[in-house]
Amino acid sequence: MTLAPRYAMPSITRPLAAGLLLGALWMAIMPAQAGEGHDHGEAPAAAAGPALPRFSADSELFELVGVLNGKQLTLYLDHAASNAPVKDAKLELELGGRKLSPKAHGEGEFEVVLDEAPKPGVIPVTATVSTASETDLLAGELDIHEEAHADEAHVHGWKEWALWGAGGVAALVALGLIARRLSGGRALRSGAAA
Structure with a gap:
């Protein structure tokens, strides 16, 4: 029976830490990728409506x-x-x-x-x-001039959809790697116990 050194991270914790790190990184990057019309900071005061004729x-x-x-x-x-x-x-x-x-x-x-x-x-x-x-x-x-319609719906561009799609794929890959690591660690433990 071999003992792992004290400073080594247990095999179950590594994939979990990697997944948490990826999730934190994703959450930090996404607000910076906000599209037009999405403001995450203080904006200068703007006129409430169109200028008077x-x-x-x-x-x-x-x-x-x-x-x-x-x-x-x-x-x-x-x-x-x-x-x-x-x-x-x-x-x-x-x-x-x-x-x-x-x-x-x-x-x-x-x-x-x-x-x-x-x-x-x-x-x-x-x-x-x-x-x-x-x-x-x-x-x-x-x-x-006739007033323009200011209540038009926000339209998401293909770049915004691509960013969200890439983020979703990255999250799925990370979850798959974590699941694979966890199932691989269980197989090694059950094989060593037998």
Whole structure:
């Protein structure tokens, strides 16, 4: 009867340790292989939805930006040279052939509520800006797109399926080797006992 040295690992423990090591390695590698749309860390803050439709119109004197949110149109009027808000200005707006009178809400900021939200498409915009010393005509276009479907299902690519398949095959091979080692060790022990 021979005794195994104390530092040698028993035959049943080696395959089990190898299997556990393979499993741990697999679990460590897979999160790094996450596909597009899968984030496992902190991501920078992103907009909650699509950007609101907007237009801009400018001249040598003024810059006008309009932001449409449903039926509400907010307008920002600045001096072109300094980008400072225009004080005490009067603004007349024509949107798609309809004349509108925006109300002032602070320096260089105006609002108007439309009767109904504009339909998708390109809408011509003309604005007349009047101050105590200057008058100018600005023109631009409001381009409204139909909202894209953000709720499309996530589609798994062939690379992602291949990675999962390779991992599954590796796990099956590891389990097969462990089972073979365990059954081989039992056969040696039962043969030695006989």
